[in-house]
Amino acid sequence: MSMRPANLKQAVSLAATALATGVMPQAMPRDPARDAALRALAAVAGERGWGLPVLRDVAGAQAELLFPGGEAELVEAWSDLCDRDMLAHMQDTPEPRLSLRVREALLYRLPLDEAMRRAASRGVSAQLVGGGQAAFRREWMRTVNAIWMAARDESSGATYLTKRLTLAQVYGATFLYWLAGVPDEAALAAFVDRRLACVRRLGQARGLVVGRVMGLMGLIRPQAAG
Structure with missing residues (x-):
């Protein structure tokens, strides 16, 4: 059996929707021995798969x-390890702007590394064809949350949730583009920039609408009060 692009897009959409619950999945078990084993497996998984014999x-x-947890645990644990690598890398970023820290984290999490891309492709196929949809959603939620953490976002409440839902759309589109095969780093960076610019334009448009509505309310209230 093979994974169809439509199935992947649907899985990405469902994973993004899962963020609306506002409840993050539990952290994966972590220790150096597990990490070393995962790195060794990920190096060959693109060619040989994620099976226990490998x-x-x-x-x-x-x-x-x-x-x-057997084979079902391997890909999920590897995704968690990639998230932690991203967080470690972002600790020393000198970038002062939040939006550019998000950009940097996204590009680090999805590098132009063919071995990693092939490993991710085999992992996603194993999950979606082999009944690992719940694991796919959990790791997706963790990654989106980790990107905001890597960017040192300090939002809370409704803003915390809205930002993660918005980033889920950006990360989803970027992940699908990356997984399909990216020609070069400039193309991937340009793709991310376009997605983030779209988010900024939507945010500005919402701000204008809210401002106009509030202005109209300000004009109407005195008349109503009179």
Whole structure:
């Protein structure tokens, strides 16, 4: 069986919608031995897949014991490791502007690395064809949240949720573009810039509408009060 693009787009849409609950999934188990095994597996997963036999081959017979959830746990744990790598990288960014920190985090999380892209493609296929849709949604929610954390966003309440829902759309479009194969780094950066510019334009338009509505309310209230 193979994954169809329509199935992937639907899965991405459902994963983004899951953010509306405002409840983040629990953190994955983490330790250096698991991380080392995941890195060894991810290096060959694009060619050989995410199966436990491959894990045993590249990380040793005992590596399977590190993942009691079996094959279903491997891709989800690798996504979590990629999120943590992004967070570590972003700790030292000197960029003062929030929007550009988001851009930097996005581009780091989806690098122009063919081995990583192929590994991600095989992982998504394994999840969506093999019944791992819930894991796909969990890792998607974690990644969107991690990007905002990497950008050092300090919003709360409704703004916290709105920002994550907005970023889910940007990340979703970028992920699908990246997964399909990106010609070069400039093309990926330009794609991200277009998505972020669209978000800014929508935000500005909303601000204008709200401002006009509030202005009209200000004109109407005195007449109503009289």
